[in-house]
Structure formats: C-alpha cells, structure tokens
Amino acid sequence: MFSKTKILWACLAIGLPICTVSAQTTQLRLADFSNNKGSWSEVGDAWANPLGAQQIQSSGQGTILVNQPAKKKPGMDLVSNEKFGDAEVTLVYMMAPGSNSGLYLQGQYEIQLLDSWTTTDPKAGDNGGIYERWDESKPDGQKGYQGYAPRQNATKAPGTWQELKVLFKAPKFSASGEKIANARIESVVLNGVLIHEDVELFGPTRGALPGGEVAEGPIRIQGDHGPVAIQSLTVKPMDTPAPTFSAINYEVYPGSFEEMPSASSLTAANKGTISDFDEFSTGLTQESLAKLETKVSIKKAGNYTFLMSVPNGLGSLQIGTGGAATLQRGIKVEKQLEAGEYPVTIWVSKPRDWTTEGFSLSVEGDTMWSTEYSNPAGSFEGWPTDPILVDTEQDPVLRSFIEVPDAKKISHGISVSSPFGTSYSYDLNSNELIRVWRGGFLDATPMWNSRGNGVSRPLGAVTELSKGEELFYNASYAPLADDLKSKGYEILGPGALEFKAVNESGTEFKDRIQVIDSGKGIERSISYSAFPAGTLVKVAPGQELVEMGDGLYWVKDSGLFLSVGEKVKPVAQNGAIYLPASSTVTYRLLF
Template sequence: MILNKHVGLLTAALALQLGFVQAQQNPVKLDLSSFEGNKGSWTEVGKVWADPAVPNALQSADGTGIMANLPTKKKTGADIISTQKFGDVDLSLEYLVAPGSNSGVYLQGNYELQILDSWTATNTKPGDNGGIYQRWDESKPDGQKGYEGYAPRQNASKAPGVWQKLDVSFQAPKFNAAGEKTENARFLSVKLNGVTIHENLEVFGPTRGSMTAEDVAEGPLRIQGDHGAVAFRNIEITPFDAKTPTVSKVTYETFQGSFNNLEELEGKSSVAKGSVASLKEVPTSVSDVNLTKYTANLNVAETGEYQISLQVPGGLAGFALGSESISNLSEQGVRVKKQLKAGDNPIQIIASKNRNWSVDGFNLAISGAGLRGTDLLVSQAGASQDTDPILVDADATPVLRSFRDIPNHKRLSHVVSVASSDQVNYAYDMETGTLIQVWRGEFLDATPMWNSRGNGVSVPRGAVINLSTPAVNSVGSDYSPSEEFRTKGYQLMNGSEDIVFSYLLSGKTVKDEIKVLESGKGINRSVSGISDGFYKIAAGTEIQKINKGYYLLPEVGVYLEYDEATYGAPVTHTTDGNAGIFLPAKGNIDYNLLF
C-alpha cells in the first residue's frame, strides 16, 4: 500500500480567513433581468435538460428561475454582462452544460473560470471544466501564446445535462490613491460540486477574452454565451467592500510562568512590558511559559455588528471590549459578536502560553457586514495545527475496506471502496449489498482512518453522488423486503475494473457484479439470483425519460441506461417515508449508471 502525503496549499492565515470566522450577510441574487447584452439566445425557463448523445443541444420547458442560453442560426449566442459591478465577492451558482458545449464565468468581466463538458477527462488542463483560463499574448509564436492558466486539481465534473455547483471566493486587485496596482487579483477558493479545485491562486492580469486589457478595481459578472448551449440558476453574489480593520496603539505586559486562570496572577510582577504601533511588532523575548496582557485600539470603518475570533494555539485565550473585564481563560478560544462604532474601539487580549510546547502569539480575526473574515494577527503556529492528509494511492490500492459516514444515517462499518484507472469510483455496503456512492476524480482521504488512533473512516475525495442509504434492495412485487441477508465477500475478476460481490438472500446465492464501462462514463451493474419483484437502485421520487431505455434521475444526478424492452420501465415507490427508484426484476437485473 502506498500513501501520498502533502501539505495543503492554503496558508494558515488564509485558512483562518476563510473558515475560522465569517459573518452572515444577505447576498445579491441575480436573474436574467440583472444582465445586459442578450441578443435573443438567452431566455428564462422553468426546466432544462439534455440528451447526452446529442451534442450542443438543450431542451427546455416553460417557467421561471433558470437562465438558458439556447443559440440558433437566427439567434446566435452572446455574452451577457451584469449591470452591477463588484470587487471582492463570494459567488455561488449552479449550471448545466450541454454535451460538448463550452461557456465561462468572468469575475469582474476579466478573469474566466471555464465551463466545459469535461465529462471523462482524467488529466485536467486550464481549459477544462473549473479551470482558470490562460492569459494570452498574440505576439508570441503559436504554441506559446497562452500562459499562466491554472488547471483544476482534479476533474470534479458531472455528466452533461446534470446540474453542477460552483462556489468561488474572489479577491479583486487593489490600487493605491494614485491608481497604481498594489495587489493582484486572487482566487481564494474555488469549489466545484463540493470539491476544492483551487486555493489561494494569484492571477497576474486579465485572462484571454477579458473586457479590459488591464486590471480594474470593480467590474461586472460576465457569462459567456457565444460558445454553446448552457443554463444557470441560483446565482448569488456576496460583496465584500468594507475597508479592512486595523489595530493600533498596542501595549503589552508579560508575566513569567504557567497560568491557567487570572487568580494565579495576583501578586506577580511582569518581566517585560512596553508599547508598539501594531500587534506584529510585539517582541517575543520570553521563551518559556508565560502570560501576556494586551490592550489596543481596533479601528473599523463603519458602525455595526462584527464577529471577533481569538485563538491561542496550545494555550488559553481571553478577550474583552472597552471597559469589560476578562473573567476567565478558554482553551477553545473566544468567538464573540460585538457592536463596534466607526473609529477606534479599545480591546483587551490575554494570551497564556501555559505549556512548554505552546507557540508564541495568537490568532485574531474579524468579520462583519461587507467584510470577509480578515486576519489581524496569525501566530507562529498559524490558524490551525492540521495534520498533513494521508491520501490513498488508487494505483497501488484500488480496493479499500473502511468505515464510511453518509448523510442522515449512522456510520457504516463494512464499506468497500473501489477505484479505477478512469477515475470512476464507487462504494459498496457489504452488510446490505447496497451500492451507496459513486464519484469521479481522486480516490480516498484516509486521514481520519489512520492518523493517530484513527476512527476507521475514509472519505471520498471527488464529487460524491449519494445513491441510496443501506438496505436490502431486492423486494417482492408488493415491495416487501427480502429476509436473511448474509454477505459472502467479493472476488476481483479483472482487478478493480470488474468485481463480483456475493451474498445469501433468503437462502439463495446472489451475485452482484460491478464493472467500469470502457467509455469511462460510469459503471455497469449485473445482479443475478434475486427473486422476481423489484430492485432498488437509488433514492428519489423523480424519473425523467430522455429516450427509450435512457433516463435521468435528477435528484441524484445520474443517468440510468438499461434494456427497457426486457425489464420494463423504472418506477418510484415510497415505504415508511423512504422514497426509491426501482427496476422490475425477473431473477436478475442489468443496468448502467452514467455520472
């Protein structure tokens, strides 16, 4: 077994900024009326879908809530541009791309996140789905014109015609009073279908096809519409336009010793004290265990409610505003909401380094309306002391047994995870014979399983599709479940590309064979030895027929392909509040799941 270990690209400071403290605020919701530039190809619809076999085409139904770009020869596609301009933002949206189609989302009209049908790609490039597109220099020779693009870490794409989710934290370029650029634009975080594909990436200038040749402080959201059929919904932008708070007029007083509470300070004399202009200038002359009291002014641009977070890695923390007193110290840190006035606000901080291995300093962060979580100080240990991830090498270990946590269910203890060379992965519950998850992309993170004492849990690294909660899937014609299930293990027929799971069901041997499709688009499943009746293949209440023998399961996000003439049409059924999608079974079933 070969394990890969690496350090995450996100710096400690940025981790604190993005995850440690973040105030809630109402996002700006955009629909088709929020954009200009529509030349007729964009329309509002209530439903949209695709046939994966038909390139660059979407079908739609009347309604509202979805922006669909449906270009024709008469109504050629065009980019649409928001009427509102933005600087620092969080962007969240869903999109559905037609087979073989191409689009893009431009932050500030200048920095493109690529949207592409990259269904089966295994070696991602900047031009693939979720990539940060290249910059361009037309004066360079062919083959050298594109530069500084960023490929996504992995292909977290879903199949064309399936809704996908994009979440972006973007920091706009910064300029001084003279208009000179002082900071480049930066993608702080990009998640595709819940998978982080970019972190803390600096963009040194506008990408190819930008609205302006140079960076700007603010710009519109631009959506590409001249490259093919695509649809969008639930577009939300949260602006962060508040001025960054500052801390000034800092005093400090340090006491030698290990202090767990403030009462232990009584009668003690400080060993160092002084005043400095900022927290970063406080000296760390006392190397042993100690406690330091700080006072300072916290300056904010606008009156309002702010969230303040203080953490002393390996030590104890205390915080107070104004004339408030600090009554106790916390090992978990301090998180408080405070009403601050515009201008200077006096604060008090206590950082107790009560263990020899505690590091110097502390982490202090603030957020508020219009203010993304901002680090005011980061300790030597950074925002956290996370363990380097322990990643399972799919080539060396394509099959792994472990525990698994799934939504709305107790922890599973007998799960087999399987990888393939096409980055098509799945998880199988041995206790019930249930195919519980499929995903595309990287295989497993075994950090929870193997770090320190571990808890036995492995975590899929790609865009997980939860198919069904564990249950015996073979049911009678009245949907009554089969009894007396007992697993008999599994056998590798062609490595991890072809596995046969076996179990006893009501005294009969059942063979459950799962193979990765040669196309790399999904898996084939063939179950033999089951009784006549129905077989549950996924949770859900909706089945959308694309053509004969080809269905979309929209709630799950997969396509179902099988011999409808032999087995009959799929059906939905709900038992005890659990809705499922079933295939008629006549001693066996055989179907493909495409994802």
C-alpha cells in the same frame, strides 16, 4: 461599487425558489444585462440528455436563463450592467453535451465552462480551468500562456446542475491609475471540490472585453460557443474593511495556570504597550499568564467571527461588554457589531516552559476577507498534516471505514478506483453501493497518519447513494431485513468487482459493479433467486424522475441519470428510487 449582495438570477430550483431573497439583496433579470436578446431566454425548467445531441430542452416561463444558439438566433455574450470589484461569485449551471461557455470575472478573466465529462487529464481549457492568456506575436504553439488547469476533473455529466464558486480579488490601482497589484483567484470550488487556490492573474485571459483591467468590471457569460443554462448566479461583494486594533496594553503574571484565576490574586511581573499582537513577548522563559487589553475598530456594521487558539494552553476572549469566552485551546466568538470601537480583553497562558509562546487570532465576516492578526511563535500542535493520497496504481481497491453524512460510520467499507477517474464505495455488511464520485480517488490521511482512525475520504465530486441501509424493500416500501453473509469479492478488472454473499439456505447473492463507457458512470447487476414476491431494490436517493426516453431517467434532485431496460419502470417514493426485483436486476447510473 455597491454595498449589497447582488443576486443575478438568484435562488432558483426548477421553477421554484431555493432560498429566500432578503431585503438586503437585489434580484436582476435578463433585462438587466446587455446583449440579452437573440439566443437567450428565461424559462421555468431546463434539462438535457447526456447521451443526446448538443442541446438544452426547456419549458415554461420563469427565471432560469437558457442560451440556445441557432442560425436565426446567433449566440451572444451576456454582460452585466452592474460592475464589481472583490467578490464571491457562485454560478449554478448546466452544460449541453459537447457544449462550451465561460464565466468572465470583470469581463477580463475567464473560468472555462465546458462539457469535460470524461476527461482524465484536465487542461486550462477544461471545465473549471482558468483560461490562457494570448499573444498573437508569438510562434504557433506558444501563443497561449499562463493558463491554469484544475487540480482534478470534478465535472459532472452534461444535463446535471453544477456549482462553481469563485473567491476573486480585483486588481488594485494607484490614484494615478497605475496597477499596483494583480488580480487574484483566492479559490475556485467546483461541485464541492477545491480545484484552484491562490492563483495570481498577471493580465486578461484570451477573449477579454476591450479596455483592459479595471478596479470594477461586469460579469460576462460567453454565449456564442454553445447551449448553456443558468439556474443561479450570485455575486457577493467582499467590500467590508477588516477591523483594526489600537495600541495593546499587556501585563504578564508568572506561574502555570490550568484555569482562569481571580484577577485580584495576580501580581504582574512586567507590563507594557505594543502596537501589534505579534510584538508580544512575555519576557519570561518559564510558565506565565498574560492579559492583553485593546480596542477593535469596526468599519462597517455586520456579523463578525473572532477565532482564537492557544497552543497547549488556556485562553479567554472578551469583545465588548458581554461575557468572556474561555476554552482550552480554541475559542470562537460571533458578534453582530455596529460600526465603532469596542473594548477587547484577551487572556493567554503558557502552561509549560517548553510550550510555544503566543496565540493565533483571526477575524472573519460575511463580506470581508478572513484576516489574521496574531500567530504563535514557531510551530505548534494543530498545524495541518500533508495529505496522504492513495496511489490508484498501487492500491486501486482499498478497505477502510467510511464516514457517511448523519449516520453511523460504515465498518466494512471498500472503495474502488478506475483509470477514468470514476470511483465508488460499497458496504459489505448491507450489500449497498454507498457513493460514487468523479475526480481524485482517496485521502487516507485519517487512516494512516499517526495512529489513524481507519477512515478514508473521497477526493472528487461525490454523489451519496446510501448510508448503509437495507437493499431490499417490500411493496409498501418497508425495509426487508436479509440474512445474507458476505463471502468477500472478486476483482474482475479495472473498476470492476463482483461482491458475493449467501443466505442461510445457501442461496448465492452476486453483485457485480463496474465503471463503464470511459468513466461516464457505473453498471450494477444483482443476481439473486431468493427475492420474495413484490420485492423492490433501492438504487439511489431522489424524489422526482424525468423520463428522457430509451430507458433513461433523470433524477432531478440528485443529478443522477438512471438507465434501465425499456420495460423496467423505476419508482420514486419516500425520497428514494426503487426498481422491481427479479432474479437479475441490472441498471446504470450516469453522473
């Protein structure tokens, strides 16, 4: 087992690094994998037309891996020479239209890679699914079993870079080689969406490498089912042992404390020693303040984060000789620690006789699993609320506040679903399309739980389009303020709305948006006769356009595909994509 983060084709943008490889990482090239000939090559750029043939185009020399099987170059699986145990695996990949591949953890457990672009009911064999196990001795229709479908289809269009992040725990074996714990998928996140959580793997999936389950095994990329490109594959070993705490000495002081007192003013009501934080009890039914002293043993040098919270009370946490962190209810202490022992002092209050006794304490590290050491007795305020998800059959269109990154909350937002799992949000004030996404519709927990704050949040793989800025711009790309006043909207059908507004002169503005082609994207048609000469309409963020032919453009940095008439020429300027305005502006966004 290695102790450093390994980077397999790490940190690439298209032809340029997207992050700096530190001295603690190792970069592997194609030569570091077996079966690396034939259909595999390293290129500087890769792209695919989502509406075209099952192929990936490429150019130049670089560190993007491309698999392009052909009759004279049959597809081959890649198998890493390095072997891994517990790990965080992050893959950035591109599928060709209709293509198929797979990421095998330890060569045994497959996470499916597939063009599942418009799938509405994903199965274990769809993109991000944990593939089935297989038993040839069973009757037809029963041979496949123990596969796990993703919670929702967070797949993006073929030809778009997608990110798959897997937290994996390897199976464990006794000294005699007997398996004593199954492998587990702690989580799988596809394009920012959690699609699996806490899945036990009872054995290898179909097509696993021979030899069976192992404590450490290679990463394998399926290469015989179709074209795929890999921008980066990083494997970070989760091999740092969790810290341990020695015997804990405690003292308990009666009284209700709203701030930390002087230690010299306190008289202990009782004291003792325990071996575990969860053994702690104040011995008092009324209000109290407790002091706990122990030592934490760090097994491996690194950056550690200590998280502590006290339900309804006051807490203080000191690690080592530095100052104590004292906060009402929540404490976070980050420390760069060498291997060794460090003194720990914890203060925790029970401010009312009816409040929960105890506290929560956990530790996280860059290459260690988050570990809990203490939890309060019973429930306490702050436990998560069951999510309140919007039923699209009951509420296919929902008005709400909309939060956007690094900008003011949108107060007059509306979100629209479709039967295809494709959704969008619109700002009635700015007449701007705010975001599009694929997957689940909305989480309305912030809006409807308790008093609520009016906010709903998208559930799927989101592409942000606007923060509610102006829709119209002049030839110098300066925003043009308009005097449009919203007149509401009309529902035209599933996923289709027409938004209406008028200017001070009474000229009507119509903005029709509808989900298209089994959910491949949206079509927008803006009708307005009062555009000043030279007006531009901003349609999406982006800095680089790649022309694909037939009026289709790839917006490289956002992953969108923009489809316009062949005579219309979009422009990328100042981090955005613009179209020339006429009495009617029509375009499609595929994602």
